[in-house]
Amino acid sequence: MAAVRSICCHCESRCGVLVELDDEGRPAAVTGDPSHPISRGFLCPRGRAAVDYYEDPRRLRVPLRRRGARGEGRWEEISWEAALDEVAAKLLAISEESGPEAVAYLNGTLFAGDGWFGNRLLHKLGSPNCGGAGLMCGGPQFAAGALTFGFASAFPEVVPGLTETVVVWGQHPAASAPMYWALIRQAQRAGAKLVVVDSRPTIESRHADLWLQPRPGTDAALALALVNLVIDEGLVDEDFVGRWARGLDELAARASEYPPERAAELTGVPAARIREAAALYAGRRPAALSSGTPNGQGRNALNLERSLQILIALTGNFERPGGNHLFGPLPEVGSEVTHDAFGEVPPEQRRKRLGADRFRLHGEGVELLSEAATRVWFGIEYPITRRSLGIAHPPSIFEAISSGDPYQVRALLLSHHNAVGAYSGSAAAVRALTDPKLELLVVHDLRLNPTSMLADIVLPAASWMEKPFMWSSGWGNLVATGHRVVAPAGERRSDYEFCRDLGRRLGQEWPDRVEDVYDEWLRPSGRSFAELLDSEQPWLPGTDQRRRHEQLDPSGEPLGFGTPSGQVELSSTVLAQLGYDPLPSYEPRTSQPEPDFPLYLMTGGTRIDATHQDHRQVPSLRARHPDPQLEIDPDLAAAHDIAAGDWVEIETEHGSIRQRATFTPDLGTDRVSAERWWYPERDGPTPSLFGYPEANVNAVTSCNLDACDPAYGALPYRIASCRIRREPDQG
Numbered sequence: 106m107a108a109v110r111s112i113c114c115h116c117e118s119r120c121g122v123l124v125e126l127d128d129e130g131r132p133a134a135v136t137g138d139p140s141h142p143i144s145r146g147f148l149c150p151r152g153r154a155a156v157d158y159y160e161d162p163r164r165l166r167v168p169l170r171r172r173g174a175r176g177e178g179r180w181e182e183i184s185w186e187a188a189l190d191e192v193a194a195k196l197l198a199i200s201e202e203s204g205p206e207a208v209a210y211l212n213g214t215l216f217a218g219d220g221w222f223g224n225r226l227l228h229k230l231g232s233p234n235c236g237g238a239g240l241m242c243g244g245p246q247f248a249a250g251a252l253t254f255g256f257a258s259a260f261p262e263v264v265p266g267l268t269e270t271v272v273v274w275g276q277h278p279a280a281s282a283p284m285y286w287a288l289i290r291q292a293q294r295a296g297a298k299l300v301v302v303d304s305r306p307t308i309e310s311r312h313a314d315l316w317l318q319p320r321p322g323t324d325a326a327l328a329l330a331l332v333n334l335v336i337d338e339g340l341v342d343e344d345f346v347g348r349w350a351r352g353l354d355e356l357a358a359r360a361s362e363y364p365p366e367r368a369a370e371l372t373g374v375p376a377a378r379i380r381e382a383a384a385l386y387a388g389r390r391p392a393a394l395s396s397g398t399p400n401g402q403g404r405n406a407l408n409l410e411r412s413l414q415i416l417i418a419l420t421g422n423f424e425r426p427g428g429n430h431l432f433g434p435l436p437e438v439g440s441e442v443t444h445d446a447f448g449e450v451p452p453e454q455r456r457k458r459l460g461a462d463r464f465r466l467h468g469e470g471v472e473l474l475s476e477a478a479t480r481v482w483f484g485i486e487y488p489i490t491r492r493s494l495g496i497a498h499p500p501s502i503f504e505a506i507s508s509g510d511p512y513q514v515r516a517l518l519l520s521h522h523n524a525v526g527a528y529s530g531s532a533a534a535v536r537a538l539t540d541p542k543l544e545l546l547v548v549h550d551l552r553l554n555p556t557s558m559l560a561d562i563v564l565p566a567a568s569w570m571e572k573p574f575m576w577s578s579g580w581g582n583l584v585a586t587g588h589r590v591v592a593p594a595g596e597r598r599s600d601y602e603f604c605r606d607l608g609r610r611l612g613q614e615w616p617d618r619v620e621d622v623y624d625e626w627l628r629p630s631g632r633s634f635a636e637l638l639d640s641e642q643p644w645l646p647g648t649d650q651r652r653r654h655e656q657l658d659p660s661g662e663p664l665g666f667g668t669p670s671g672q673v674e675l676s677s678t679v680l681a682q683l684g685y686d687p688l689p690s691y692e693p694r695t696s697q698p699e700p701d702f703p704l705y706l707m708t709g710g711t712r713i714d715a716t717h718q719d720h721r722q723v724p725s726l727r728a729r730h731p732d733p734q735l736e737i738d739p740d741l742a743a744a745h746d747i748a749a750g751d752w753v754e755i756e757t758e759h760g761s762i763r764q765r766a767t768f769t770p771d772l773g774t775d776r777v778s779a780e781r782w783w784y785p786e787r788d789g790p791t792p793s794l795f796g797y798p799e800a801n802v803n804a805v806t807s808c809n810l811d812a813c814d815p816a817y818g819a820l821p822y823r824i825a826s827c828r829i830r831r832e833p834d835q836g
């Protein structure tokens with residue numbers, strides 16, 4: 106069988122794969138590419154199921170136009186040309202009448218390297234209202250890194266045999282980044298200690314030398330206690346901090362409010378364990394620290410991530426081999442940032458970015474941070490815009506659609522984004538997407554889901570096997586290319602083709618093929634996309650920008666950091682300028698369990714058999730995980746007369762859902778953890794919307810803007826409250 110070399114895009118690990126084709130040229134099997142420099146032949150269950158995923162009979166093949174009411178499920182087939190003509194005419198009319206800001210775009214889980222061209226489409230139109238899942242994902246972490254170090258965040262570089270300590274904070278790499286988890290295990294076997302901080306027991310906590318289990322939503326207090334101990338016990342790297350950082354005295358004063366005993370009261374983690382963690386992290390160096398998606402922390406998201414980035418700076422683990430490393434943008438290869446046309450949006454339009462007046466890091470903040478970063482990072486304009494900053498705030502978009510405040514959003518484009526399932530308080534998304542004031546909802550996706558079901562026009566998307574690929578995120582240490590494995594089935598088009606064909610109708614200039622864009626990105630490296638793709642090693646390593654702050658500028662002075670002060674900002678000048686507290690702090694939970702809803706409700710954990718809300722439609726993966734699962738401590742279950750596998754009603758002040766009890770020893774009797782959207786096999790039309798209100802925990806949480814992080818807008822995912830009961834009807 107012939108095999109085509111490509112890149113699995115079912116999560117951001119982007120493993121190298123070999124896709125075997127049968128005699129008819131159809132994908133028959135996927136194996137790991139042993140020559141790939143990072144994945145080295147590894148393939149997780151999602152990757153192994155990639156053929157089933159590709160072959161899913163529910164995948165869309167032709168464009169559809171709504172015939173009945175939104176969500177009614179009556180469609181007519183339409184040609185791409187007619188669909189795009191109709192969409193373009195409407196967008197131009199709206200843009201003319203209400204300004205381009207009345208058009209918004211959100212993307213979700215990306216299925217290849219061309220997923221960010223929607224931002225270019227919107228920016229070229231003159232709308233600042235694009236964004237999406239990045240805000241729900243690593244956004245707060247990148248924002249914290251930008252505020253502290255002047256670019257993204259300092260990433261862990263675990264080196265087995267060298268790294269002495271690994272800290273995994275609120276992260277589940279065994280499911281979300283399996284290769285990183287394998288590296289951590291290798292480091293442990295070579296003598297490294299593993300510290301895990303997680304409110305839930307996980308595979309990682311079971312392997313940990315030390316597990317800290319804070320109450321949900323209190324992680325920021327714990328992180329501040331570690332900062333306090335590091336300072337108090339003389340564990341600060343005086344040379345680095347004295348030369349390169351500012352704000353240590355103010356930080357020390359703030360952190361002193363969180364001695365271990367107080368942190369123990371706030372978090373439930375014994376003071377002795379907090380001390381042990383500080384000693385392991387700051388006393389056994391090099392130590393590598395990574396964190397998951399801190400969005401669940403709501404108002405404390407940035408507080409937590411700022412404290413973690415600061416810990417890296419204080420302890421001498423920054424830019425130390427085996428510790429954490431700051432990847433800057435790659436000077437020798439372009440990326441989505443190169444072509445996102447961010448700078449083409451006029452300043453008066455940028456000021457209209459939805460959510461940016463309230464969550465000011467997305468407005469004036471991105472301008473301040475980008476200007477400073479540009480000085481250090483090769484003069485690249487707006488190097489830190491994508492994913493983390495300079496994006497619109499999705500719940501603010503929904504709010505604007507429903508209320509018309511601050512202005513009416515009249516058209517929304519969604520790409521690979523099941524918004525109805527994704528956001529906490531997803532009733533707000535449903536309300537917005539069904540509001541008649543939203544005159545046009547266009548979805549480009551792989552299949553019908555609760556969100557595309559509400560669209561006016563649904564366009565069939567090509568999956569990663571159906572398009573050429575170049576993974577160049579704008580930072581990191583590898584640029585990788587992948588072949589298109591097969592021609593798109595039916596009338597599916599790639600993200601690039603969708604954006605190009607719509608953009609041209611809007612009067613925009615777009616290169617003919619995505620390969621032309623990739624050629625342009627590669628030009629400084631002297632390679633072409635085709636040449637790189639067909640070479641023995643179809644990737645480029647990034648240049649090593651280690652310790653860039655020490656490199657000299659043309660006047661012979663060290664470059665320093667890409668922050669306004671040129672230093673590591675323990676106390677942030679940008680946050681101060683925006684009117685926020687420049688230091689990390691801790692706000693007590695806004696959603697304390699109450700007598701009526703006495704349990705913490707954690708939401709949205711990661712699994713190896715499902716990427717976010719995806720993969721439930723793949724039979725081999727569904728067999729591993731047939732029903733939505735409520736993680737519950739056996740002691741709590743016994744108190745409610747719940748047996749393993751029972752259906753449990755989970756009720757909040759916003760409604761109730763049902764999931765099956767999965768016993769999770771050591772979870773704690775004050776909390777449960779529930780999953781997101783389920784049931785791709787249920788009825789599509791409303792009110793079912795593929796089972797959206799039946800089992801999706803986001804359907805019974807809220808997205809009150811007051812509960813979001815005040816500077817960044819991170820969502821309050823994991824800090825709701827609920828009560829539970831065994832369902833009387835177990836059918």
Ligand code: SF4
Nearest residue numbers: 113116119120149152
């Ligand atoms: S889904 Fe699995 S195989 Fe695919 S990129 Fe992610 S870790 Fe690799």
